[in-house]
Every structure is written in C-alpha cells, then in structure tokens.
Amino acid sequence: MKWISSAHKATQRVLVSRQHLLLHVGSCPRYFHASNTIRWSKSYQIQASSLFSGRYYSISANQNVTKSSSYSFCRLPYAYNKLGNSIKNVDLEIISRESIKPASPTPHHLRTFNLSIIDQYMFDVYTPLILFLPNTDNTSVTNVVTKRSKHLKEALSKILTQFYPLAGRVKENLHIECNDEGVYYSEARVNQKLKDFLCHPDDEKVRELMPESPCIAESLLGNYVIRIQVNFFLCGGIGISTSVSHKIFDGHTFHMFMKAWAAAARGSQDILSPNFVASEIFPNNPHLEHPSPSKIMATKTLSTKRFVFDSTTLAFLKNQLIVMPSSGHPPTRMEATTAVIWKAVAKAASKVRPFGPQSPHALFSAVNLRKRASPPLPKDSIGNLIDGAGAICFPKRELHLPTLIGELRESIAKINSDHIESMKGEKGHEILRKLKQPMDVTREGDCIMASSMLNSGMYNLDFGWGKPVWFYIMNAGFDRFLALNETLKGGGVEAIVTLSLEEMEIFERDPELLSYATVNPSPLRFLKH
Template identity: 25%
Template sequence: MVKEGTTDDARHGHCRDEVTITAVSTVAPALPVQEHRLPLSNLDLILPPIDVSVFFCYGDPAGGRSHHPATVLKAALAKTLVAYYPMAGEVVANAAGEPELLCSSRGVDVAEATADGTLLRDLRLGLPDESVEPLVPKKKAGVMSVQVTRFNMRQAPSSRCTVVGCTFDHRVCDAYSFNMFLVAWAAAARGSSAPPAPSFHRSFLAPREPAPLSCTAGNLADRLFVPVSLAPALPDTAATNRIYCVSADDVAALQASAGSGRTKLEAFTAHLWQLYAKAAAASRRQQQSCCMGVVVDGRTRLRRDGAMEAYFGNVLTIPYGVMGTDALRGMTLADVAGDVHRWVAEAATGEHFRELVNWVEAQRPEPTVARAYLGRGHGGEDAMACVVSSGMRLPVGEVDFGWGRPAFASYHFPWPGGAGYVMPMPSARGDGDWVVYVHAAPEVVEVMEAEPTVFRALEEANYLFD
C-alpha cells in the first residue's frame, strides 16, 4: 500500500552532488495490522534515540529501461512489512515517559531521487560527508526511511546505477535484526521464498523475579552502564567521517600479530586502540587515557539452542577497557589484543546479559547510557574514546533485489556523541577485504591515514565498477 506525497525537498530540488528528490511516498504493509503497542525490551532501552544508515550501490537495475527501480522496491517493501510490521510503526512515549513501539501501519517513507549528470564512480565515497549524505535519507518520522537514487547518464547509458539508502531507529533494532529485514526485503523483490519470520517475543528478555540483589549495583552491568542522571556531560568535540578499505592481507597480518586464539575483530580493535593512543599523545588536549569499547551480541549467549536466531530487537552490551596512552604505545599488539579479549570475554556470557536486563529494570524509568561512550579514565579524567561495532555479519551478497549483488556497501553513522565510532563490514566483492566506516576526531583520522598499511583510501574509480 503506497501513499504518494511531496516534500519541500521534492519541490525545491537539488542537494549536494546534483541529487534531486523527485517524489516521496509512504509504503504501508500490504495487509492491515491491528493497531497495538509493543513495549521495547530492557536491552532496547539502553539505546539513546539515534538513527543508523546503510547504503548499497548497484549497477543498472533497470537494464536500460526507463522505469525507476523504486517501483520494484516499494512493492517488495509492502510485502515485507507484513512480517516486519514494527518497521512500519513509530516510537511513542508510554505513561512512564519511556519509548515504546506503536504498531500503527503508518508505513515507511520512500524518497525517489535522480542524480543527472553525475557518475557514481566519480563520487568520493571515502569522504561520506560530501558524497554519502545526499544518498541516505534523513528520517523525519516513523521507524525507518528509504531513499532510492538513480544515476542517469544520458550520454553513457552503461553508466546508469542505483543507490539504495536506508535509515532506521537504533532503539527498535540492532544491525543483526536489520540484516534480517534486508534479506527478507531482497527476497521479496526477487520473488524468492521468504526467510523465517522474525520473532518479537519480549519474554526472551524478561527480568527475573525477584531480581537478585547482585543485579542492582557493583556487578558488570553496573560497571558498563550508568543512569543518565549520574553520567558526566559528553564532550563537544569535532569529528571527521571516512570510509576506508582494509585488505584481507592486512586483516590476516593483524590477526597473526595479535597471537594465537585472537579473533580478527580483537586484533583490529587492538590496533585501533594503539592508533588512538598515538593520536591522544599528539593532541593539543593532551589526553592521558584512551577508552575502547566493543559492541557484543548476546543472542547465542542467552540461548545456545538457536531459539533467538530470529529475535528482532537489540541484544547488545558494550564492554570496554581504559588504559594510559603511554602504556598503550609501549605494548605489543599481542598484549593489547589480550586485554581486549579479556574484557570482551567477560561480557560475552548469558549471565551478564541476564544481569543487564535486571539492572535496567532496577533503574527504570530513568534512562541509562553505556560508560564506553562517555570518554572517562579510571580517575574520572577526560579520555579519548571509541566504540567498535562489527558489521561483519551483514550478508551483502544476499541484498540482491533482482539486480545482482551490490558493487559497494557501507554503513553511515555520524552520531552526535563525543566518542568515535568504527564499523567494519565485509566488502561487497566477497574477497575478504573489509569496508570500514570511521567517525573519529580529526587527529585520529590523521594518524590512520599516515600509517602505510591497514586503513587505505577506497580509490573509488577502480573499487566500484572495475
């Protein structure tokens, strides 16, 4: 079900890079859903009201035909929203002032756009502030928005291509959940059989009654999260956004240097932590400590029988470590990776996730925040902070709307916090390379780009369509 409309953007036209919004419509589920409210789980409530974007670049989806590829996407979206009906709703406040989902079949706003006279291969995607911002929607209402941009080159029809950008409310779902939605949407567009339906059973994350005394103070949950009223103000720091390629060889070399038993993500995080220490030491702010966090998914930790594989929502925690810049710079990569492994493993347990559910219950209705975001050392001093969130499970090859796998894909998450945010995902090429979205202080980006390996420029002209 599609409701057509226009916006000021559609009437006034051009954005940067000659992107013009030509139409905006709202796509509702193909079958009606009885309006109801769906509470957010306690693990949803630890997320602030922030939006996450992801975009996918394709060759010529229309195969030289004139119709806009949004036609196919909107029809498939209406079908997919029947099972994923919360994505067609909106976040509202309950009687206690907490956010919850109103499943109202409001629908998903879909903008159709064109980029006449611009080649996607000419965009500097490694500089997302100038190239990606016009390609991902700014969500104005609802849970999710979509923008479909077609690059039309009248003189060179073979250069036609399309970008599908999506923006969603992180309080409603994590990357794992949104991956499920993307795969289902793509399957509907191809006419393939639907994957297993999502589960919205909040009973998986229900607090224990009565909650053990250890669930309120002094435990790991209490060390990783804090009520907002007790949290220090976030620093107002400048940030730079970049998208890099990390080659499969560099990933393997980092893992080898990190020592036996360390994952690729642990090795990558250790390397990044040391780069942050180098940047902090050179910064005019003279920060003496660096805080590094890692987002950990809890589905398999809570239920080893696979019962939560289809669970849709947030099942996350964010362990972190703090270390002095001089200590970090003087350690081997293996020693730093060992420290990352220690605090990640401490949080990657079912018991921690159960205690976190109960800890949040004890704080409600006051909101909470992850300490990893706050940029504080052990003594309360300012610390340069970063959070790593793995997007390596994004099944890029399965986000095929009938036009083949994407030529390029990346997250886009220029969040307002003072901490950096780094999100690696598999290259759309399927060759073992990583595409890494970086939101970090300018001095950190300078250090990344000064090193001879690991964080490499995309060299878009060759990377996208060679």
C-alpha cells in the same frame, strides 16, 4: 580538569559503564569535515564497466512530488565551506515522497509492540546506512528504473505485514504504536553514473544520498521508525539509503529487514518472519526516564575517513600477532584491525590532550547477545539484543598490538551466558540503571566506540538484479567512532573512522596504520578480483 589518578579506578569505571555508552547511539552530527579522497586510475572504471551498463535516461521537468501531510522535512547539511555556506557535493533531485504502508492491516491484538529494557536505553536517533546496486540490464534505463521502483515499493509493503512495528510510531519510550501509518519513502535522481560516484566517494558525499530528516529530529517519539530513500543514478544503478531508529534496530535486525525486502523484491515466496521475543526476555521498565544525550556525542566538527585492510595484509598481520597473553586461537580479522586502529587512535589522543602514565584510553565494542545466551536467542529475533564490552589501554606506556588484542578479547568474553542472565528481570533493571552514569574516562573524549558488521551477509543480498557493489555504514553521532565492514571481495575489512579534526590529522599519518591500510580507496577496486 579532573584526571583519573589510578589505573585500578579507571578499570572499575570502564567495567561499570561500558554498556551505557554502547547502548547510546547519538544524534546525527550537524557538521562533518570533508575528507580528502584518492582518485583511482581509470583501470578500475574500465574493468567495472560491465556491471554498470545501460543508457542514460532523461530527467523530466514534470515531476510528481508528493509531500507528506504529517511532517515537514529538511535535509540536514553535513558540509560547510569557510564562509559557513552549505556545500553541495551531489547533483540530486527528489522526485517523490510518500508513506509506504503494510499490504494488509495489522491485527488489533498486535497494535502495541513493547520495547525491551535495552531498547529503552537506546537514544532515539537514526543510524544511516546505504547499499549500492548496479544495473546490469542493457534495456532502456527508463524502463528499468520504472520497473524496479514499482518492485521495491510493492515488496516493502508486503514485508511490512511481517515487520509491522516498522510502520508504526514510538510512544513514550515504552512501546511502538503499530498503527500502520507506514515508513517514509522517497525517490531521487542523481545526475551522475554510479561508477563515477563510486570512483572517489567520501563520507560527506554519501550522506547527501540519505533520506530527509524531520525538522523535529531531536526526538524519534512520534516520528517514523525507518526512513528510506531510493537514489536512481543515470545508468540505472541504485543507492538504497536508510535511516533506522535505534529504538528497535541493531545491526542484526537491519540485515534481517534488508534480507526480507530483497527476497520479496526478487519474487521469493520464502519471506522471513521476525521473532519478537526481546521484550519478553528483557522486559521494559515503565518508570525509566528517557535517556538524555551523552557527553560522548558529537558537539564539534568531525572528520570521517575509510581505511581498507586487504586480505593479504590481514593474513600477514594476524600471523605476526599469533602469540598473545590470552592466546587460544589466532586473532580474528575484527580483533586485528580493531587493535591497529585503537592503538593509533589512543596515540593521536595523547598528542592533542594531556595524558599521564596512568591516563587510560577506552575501547567500547558492541556485542551481539543472540549466540552468547544459553540457550541461544532465536537468530531471527529483532530489537536491540546487544551489549557493550569495555577495554582500556594506557597511551603513554608502550602499546603492543598483542596486548591490545588480549584486552579486547577478554572484554568481549565477559559478555557470556551468565552475564546475559544477570541482565534479565528486576536485577537487570538495576544493573542498567547504574550504567546510566557516564564515566570520567570518557568525559574528555578518551575513548572510541566500535561496531562491526563483519560476516553480516550484506553483500549476499539480491533484489533480483545483482548483488551489491558497496555497503557503507555511517556514524550516527559519536565523537569518536569505528565501524567495521566487509569488502566486496577478497575477505578484506573496511574500517570507517570518525575523530576530531586534530586527532584525525595525526591518526591518518600514523606509520604503523598506513603500513596495513589504504586510505579512502574506491570500492570499484574490488571488482577486478
């Protein structure tokens, strides 16, 4: 096994390769480890009951299921028992499948949507996300479901006239053919009330609510750009699950799309119009080879768990870390939570693999370029307008949280307007081409990829029947991954962490981590505030 011999050499590799690794979000892992969950007391259920009102509706035996004529679909299993048999955690039944097309045809001059150079470097994979909405309507659940199903479809068709690339197909890693073939859209009935589902959710169970995947899932080329499944619970609550192509979707783009869909569903006439400037600022390269899977993608059984930092804990944590090497302002909640998790992950890695004093562990953080450019890029611009910031620590040395925060802050600060300017044109092509080589520090998995949707506004979405009670982000395929998200109320942070089984067993028992975070709590706990 080849190990990095010097810290200087490792640092250079981090700086040279950080973008490539952040740009490549990998394919969905086929096997996920079932996470143990904490069962919360009935008090959470009782206090949340008003948000989940509504009578049961019956599941009819006569269901009209329309299969797509263009593709065959299969549901990828994520959980297996010891005998290798698929485990079913959710009693779910697909009741319809169809393609939702734009309400009006895309003009001929807009039929080709060029990808940017950053889009090109993205792996052609789907990122899974889900939004849970309660039913607060006391009328017939059957009528509520029928009405909301119709509104969601009509609203989606309406906004696809603005987000027309999403109804097309990716072609040759250069552009999206905006042919109005539509987005994959399915509906399912879940034989469970939403509040019961949310009492003890885990990553494995939530994944069973995701849309079916094309059997040719190895590539998005020629496939849907986005797949949607609307899951109706017995109480009338809804789980809107999406699998979005990373050839055009970053976190900001996803929020813009969902915000426009919600506005149209509640009847708003103020529909957001996306800006397609990305390919003009970062033009693509026709000679760029299609990216191949990275060694940092999942190839073995993984474990994903949630760790929630409440606002009181975060205030205490940030107060303790106010003095640090690169101090300019107190740590943000992103910096504080990321540092705690990075430290625990690095320590766990050093206990399952040989590490020396000069052996580094890397953190790669996704950075939104829109506000960092000069002048700032339009806030309504869609596409992958992100870059990656790389920082390293040395687990066999003493790890201090203030130092880790300083390293993280410094790495992100380097993604400034000058750096963004250097990414444009032919020079930018050359920079990104060099970033294609994976670095040695990640070859043995000695890194963690991090992405944040803090302050994204997902909990403010309103489809016309109440705001979400939980928004959940899933790992798209990294061996080791950290996703940060808001809690429903109180300004807390939900950290979704994916590690190998061996690392997770150590990580989830880390005393310092557990002094700040709660493992796998029910999202319903935040409804009492």
